[in-house]
Amino acid sequence: MPKNQEDIKFVNQLKYSRWNPEYRLWEVPDYPGNLDLIRDHFNDRIGQVIYHESFDISVSNETYTIGRNEVLAFKTRTRRLRIIFGFDNELRKLIKTFPYSSWDSKNKWWNLPYSEVYLNKIQELSADRGLGFRYEEEPDGEPGIKRVTPFDLANYRVCPEAMVLNLKELRYSTSTLKTYTSLFEEFINYYHTYEINAISEQQIIAFLRFLVMDRKVSASYQNQAINAIKFYYERVLGGQRKFYFIDRPKKERTLPTVLNTEETLALFDAAINIKHKCAIMLAYSAGLRLGEITNLKISDIDRERMQIRVVSGKGKKDRVTKLAHNFLNTLDEYLESYRPKEFLFEGEKGHQYSVSSLQTVIKEISARAGIKKRVTMHTLRHTFGTHSLEGGTDLRYIQNMMGHESSKTTEIYTHVTTKGFDQIKSPLDLLNLKKKD
Template sequence: MNWNATIITHKGEKRIAVAVKRTEEHTAFIRGFVGSKWSQTLKTWHIPDTEENRAYFGLPLTSTFVPNEEGRAQITKFKSWLDSKRYSPNTVKTYIDAVKSFLVYFNHKKLEDITNQDLIQYNNDYILRNNYSESFQNQIVNALKLFFKITGSENFDVEKIERPKRAKKLPIVLSKEEVNRLIEVTGNLKHKTLLALIYSSGLRISEALNIKPKDVDSKRMLIHVKNAKGKKDRYTLLSHKVLVMMREYYQVYQPKMYLFEGTKGRMYSSRSAQAALQNAAVKAKITKRISLHTLRHSFATHLLESGTDLRFIQELLGHSSPKTTMIYTHVSSTSFKNITNPFDM
């Protein structure tokens, strides 16, 4: 995919302008970046000017985005500790990025001088000002609590850090007809098979991309999901229809290590998978704001509506607590079917 990225100042704020072709695929790709916006004035897409985004588009990094020498040394120690405790690579990256973001903001301070008040300032001036989500703020809090607990600081009281209140949002769910339409309009066999697998097995995107051909048990009609969230293995359902699609896909692409591979046999990227979904959503004329996780939500909701016991759904999804699975009772239409609307009376 071709693009041209440059640093710009838009409305007094540093941004990265990304010029891409005005196609459905390119639009879905750029929308995959958090904080992406279209400027009617500049006639270009632009995204937040962060170290990660600069690195992705090959733009030069600046010292502004690098913690001071003490911060870098402590981050190295923190990463070593996380690795020794066998935290997952995703968790390590999330925590390191969160700590790095915080320490960059207080480059002018020694670690021993950072206080809880600085975290409040960071929340107000950076997270809230840039309209980042509660989950992002929660990641920052989790990372900093662990970081300062490990590195130690007299002025930073870990026990007095409060997490933000989470908004009680219900998951967006597609109807069975919408899921069918979404998959039907997907012309690319790899994308079609991937989307169908995620929905029919209730997989997280990371789980789907980590699946290897040997994990598919066609005799028992199960998929072995290995080392999933929380380092837990589990089995989930394998659809007969999806198995037919997978066999056709396997004959055409002949993957070597992972079931879904990108260039040079590497694991297929989640960004490419997300772009495929958004492209399909446009073609299927689905106006809901969906992500790949929406397919997992839809899988669970449709199982519940068809009468599957909540405990089995919990097992299939790999939830540690039944409370997590209970959210689908709030989006299922089953409980409302026997209620007569007073307007219809």
């Protein structure tokens, strides 16, 4: 359409409309009523309405929402990769160079064999092009029902602004803000025909049962959903506080995955990129959380005291942890190569390195190292706690360095450590078993 501010303002008001600079056109979701609104606005200025077959980007009956500047790499159970993204000619050219790659015109994605080399190249080019990169795997077993997305519901409701403002005023972390708003949106769109303040106690409990029975979410996910709902009705509504009884799930008592020293060294050796090696060595040597690594600034490194200052860690608490002597050479090599300006790890245009990028990096490196365990950045934090305990560090010091509010959290590492196991004998080994002739 010709450039006209009134028309542009109208199209912008249509939910999830967007401008496509590549083809210089506006894209609007085919929600019920949208076409009627467009016809009413443009009237006889519409030259022609052409109907095309619509499609969803779906995998195993799952609909994926891809951001306008995002690339999704999806690994299937059959070890195939599906690469989904908006039109980008450079990315398309790269994928076409991979052997046995093919374009699925029906589903609008690229198909290719699973390869870490392919993933690395796609991720690197995505970063160079200023595109976000997301990696997901098809889960084993029978999946639960997927949550409603804006593409499933014409009148999809976003989190009330009052709740967002309240979270910000109380200085909740960006991560918590995203989690609470996302979970509350799932809740209010489950009851999308009801006024938010009219949803009853019984309906809240029914929704929480739905999460467990039909969505098959984890206990942690359910707990966060409860917290998000309670926050709105108790903190946002204030005087209109709702009281309701909800059975909270018991916290799953699982022991953390921990690497042994050989696996830890193999992980470092498998890190080819100095930036990636620096990040995983830092996570292990200082016991940092994933978000703490990406938030870390160069000024937080205190070489004189051999300390790392963690500013506003979990629970908005500052703390200090150990700066390892053996880490300094790797750190200096990285700083010399990348020359970050503010944050220790920076992505495009000096912004913080993304959490999702680090998650992908550790997965690739652990596979390259041949480690069979499921390794995440948090695994390195658990390994720090366990190895520190085995090295003779007092639990109290470990608690302070890791930023645990309760000593009970730190005590989990006493159940993981193998120190002294060689002195323990199984009752079976004490029996004088007769050998068969």
